[in-house]
Amino acid sequence: MRWLVVYCHPVPESFCAGLRDVAIEVLNRRGEDVRLVDLYAEGFDPVMGCEERRAYNDRAPGDPALAPHIENLKWAEAILFVYPTWWYGLPAMLKGWLDRVWAMDVAFRLPDEGKRIVSLMPHVQRIGVVTTCGAPWWWSVVIGQPGRRTILRGMRALCAWRCRTFYLAHYDMDRSTAESRAAFLDKLKRRLEKF
Amino acid sequence: MNILVLYAHPVETSYTAGLHEMIVERLRAAGHLVDDCDLYAEDFDPRLSRQERLAYHDTRSQGDPADPYVQRLLKADALVLSFPVWNYGYPAILKGFFDRVFLPGVSFKLVDGKVRPSLHNIRKVATVTTYGGSRFRAMLMGDPPRKIVKRMLRATVKPGAPVTYLAHYSMNLSTDVSRERFSAKVAARMDAF
Numbered sequence: 001m002r003w004l005v006v007y008c009h010p011v012p013e014s015f016c017a018g019l020r021d022v023a024i025e026v027l028n029r030r031g032e033d034v035r036l037v038d039l040y041a042e043g044f045d046p047v048m049g050c051e052e053r054r055a056y057n058d059r060a061p062g063d064p065a066l067a068p069h070i071e072n073l074k075w076a077e078a079i080l081f082v083y084p085t086w087w088y089g090l091p092a093m094l095k096g097w098l099d100r101v102w103a104m105d106v107a108f109r110l111p112d113e114g115k116r117i118v119s120l121m122p123h124v125q126r127i128g129v130v131t132t133c134g135a136p137w138w139w140s141v142v143i144g145q146p147g148r149r150t151i152l153r154g155m156r157a158l159c160a161w162r163c164r165t166f167y168l169a170h171y172d173m174d175r176s177t178a179e180s181r182a183a184f185l186d187k188l189k190r191r192l193e194k195f
Numbered sequence: 196m197n198i199l200v201l202y203a204h205p206v207e208t209s210y211t212a213g214l215h216e217m218i219v220e221r222l223r224a225a226g227h228l229v230d231d232c233d234l235y236a237e238d239f240d241p242r243l244s245r246q247e248r249l250a251y252h253d254t255r256s257q258g259d260p261a262d263p264y265v266q267r268l269l270k271a272d273a274l275v276l277s278f279p280v281w282n283y284g285y286p287a288i289l290k291g292f293f294d295r296v297f298l299p300g301v302s303f304k305l306v307d308g309k310v311r312p313s314l315h316n317i318r319k320v321a322t323v324t325t326y327g328g329s330r331f332r333a334m335l336m337g338d339p340p341r342k343i344v345k346r347m348l349r350a351t352v353k354p355g356a357p358v359t360y361l362a363h364y365s366m367n368l369s370t371d372v373s374r375e376r377f378s379a380k381v382a383a384r385m386d387a388f
Contacts, residue, residue: 003216010245046241046287057367087293088347089284089339092241096287110367117328135310143346146284146339153336154283175308 001126002033004076008083008094010040013165015170015181019099019130020082022185026192027080039093057192060105069101078126081151085169087132089147098155107158124159127151128195129167130188137171166195196227196319198388199271203234203278203289208373210366214323214381215277221385222275230267234288239264241291252299264296273319273388274352276344280326280362283339302351317352321342321359321388323381330364359384 005024009016020036021185027034039046045065054062060070083094091096102121104110107119129151133140153164168191170184200219204211215233222229234241247261255262278289285293299305302314322344326333333341341360349358361384363369363377 010243010248012245014248040242040245046291047235048234048281048286050207053205053209078229086243087290087381088343089290091243091288092291092294093243095282095284095290096241098284099281099287102282129366143350144337144339144342146337146343146347149339149342150282150284154339157336172308174310180278 002075002077003027003035003080003126003191004078005034005036005080005082005136006039006074006094006097007036008039008081008091008097009079010093012041014084015173015176016082016084017134018181019132019188020193022188023080023082023130023192026189030193032078034086035075037069037072037097039097044097046100048096048100052100056104057110058104061100061103063100066101069097070103070106073101073106074123077123078128079124080128080130082130084173085131085140085147087147088133088135088143090150098150102155102158119158121159122161125163126195127156127159127163127165128170128181129165130193131168132170132173134173135171137169140171164195166191196272196388197230197270198222198227198273198275199232199267200275200277201232201234201289202211203286204234206242209279210369211277211279211325214378217382218275218277218323218385221382222388225388226385227273227388230271232264232267233263234292239288241288241294243291243294247295251307254300255298261295261298264292265298265301268296268301268314269297269316271317273321274317274348275320275388276322276324277368278324280333280340282323283333285340285343297351312351314351315353318356319358319388320352320356321349321362321384322360324363325366326362326364327367328365330362333364347369 007020107121202215219231304311304313344360
C-alpha cells in the first residue's frame with residue numbers, strides 16, 4: 001500500500017520524531033511504499049491567503065508550493081498523521097496543511113447548489129493518528145477530543161466509504177516516564193504491524 | 196470592559212469581515228475599550244517554533260516574539276472570537292494564537308504535571324462564526340470548534356464566566372435573508388455585551 005506519513009513537530013529530537021521513525025520502520029519492514037512529509041522541516045506555510053480563499057469554491061489552489069502536496073494526496077492509499085495535540089487539537093501548522101491541501105477539486109467538489117459535496121478521495125482506505133496529549137484521557141474525553149474528531153470524522157468523510165482508522169494517543173504527557181514512552185512506542189509498533 | 200477581539204479571515208469583502216466590522220463598531224458604541232486584533236492584517240505567524248517549543252515551560256521575557264500578544268490577552272476582561280470554521284476547526288492562523296500565546300503562566304499553570312487553568316482575567320467570551328456545511332453535518336462530525344469554545348475555553352477562563360457561541364451554519368446555501376437575520380442576532384448580542 002502507498003502510505004503518506006504526515007509529520008508535524010517543531011523539535012527534531014522530540015518524542016514525536018521517535019514515533020515517526022518507529023512508524024516508518026514498521027511500514028518499510030512490511031514492504032509498504034512510504035512517503036514522508038515533514039511540515040516544519042520544509043517550512044510549510046499554513047496560512048491561506050486572500051486570493052486562495054477567494055478562489056476556494058471555484059478551483060484547485062494554484063500556489064506552486066502546494067503542487068507536491070496535492071500530488072502526494074492523490075498518490076496515497078493510506079495516511080498516517082504524527083503530531084502533538086496542542087489545546088486539544090492539531091498544531092496550527094497541520095491544520096493549515098489540511099485547509100490548504102485538502103481543497104476544492106483535490107479532496108472534494110462542490111456540485112450545484114443544494115447538493116451534497118462530492119468526495120474525491122475514495123482511494124484513501126486507511127487513516128491512522130499517532131499523537132501525544134498533555135491532558136489525561138478522561139479530561140480529553142470531557143472536552144470532546146476535537147483533534148481526533150477533526151481527522152477521524154471530518155477528514156475521513158472525504159475518504160473511502162469503508163476507510164479504516166486508528167487513533168493512538170499517549171495521554172498525560174507532562175507526567176510521562178521513560179517506561180510509559182517506551183510502552184507507547186511498543187504499542188504503536190504492534191498496532192501498525194496489524195493494521 | 197477591555198475587550199480583545201480576535202479576528203481571522205483573509206478576505207476583506209467576506210461576510211465574516213462584515214460581521215467583524217460590525218462587532219467592533221457595536222462594542223465601541225456601547226462604551227467598551229476594544230483591542231481589535233486582526234490576525235491576517237498583523238501577519239501573525241501561527242507556527243510555534245522550535246525555540247518556543249524548547250522554552251515552552253520557561254518564564255518568558257519581554258523580548259519574546261509572542262510577548263506582545265500575551266500582554267494584550269492579559270489586559271483583556273473579555274474575549275470575542277470572529278472567524279470562519281474551516282474543516283471543522285479554526286483557521287490555522289487562529290489555532291496558532293492558542294498554540295503560541297495561551298502559554299503556561301498565561302492561561303494555565305502546571306502543578307505536578309497537572310494543568311490548572313488560570314486565565315481568570317477573562318470574564319466573558321463570545322464567538323461569532325460561520326460553517327459551510329449544515330448543523331446536522333457538523334453534529335455528525337462532533338462539532339469540534341463548538342466543543343473547543345464551550346468546553347475548553349470555558350474551562351480556561353474565570354469560572355462561571357458566560358460563554359456564547361453564535362454560528363451561521365450552511366453558509367454555502369445562505370441567502371440575504373439568513374445572513375441578515377444572523378447579523379441582527381450578533382448585533383443584539385454585541386449591544387448587550
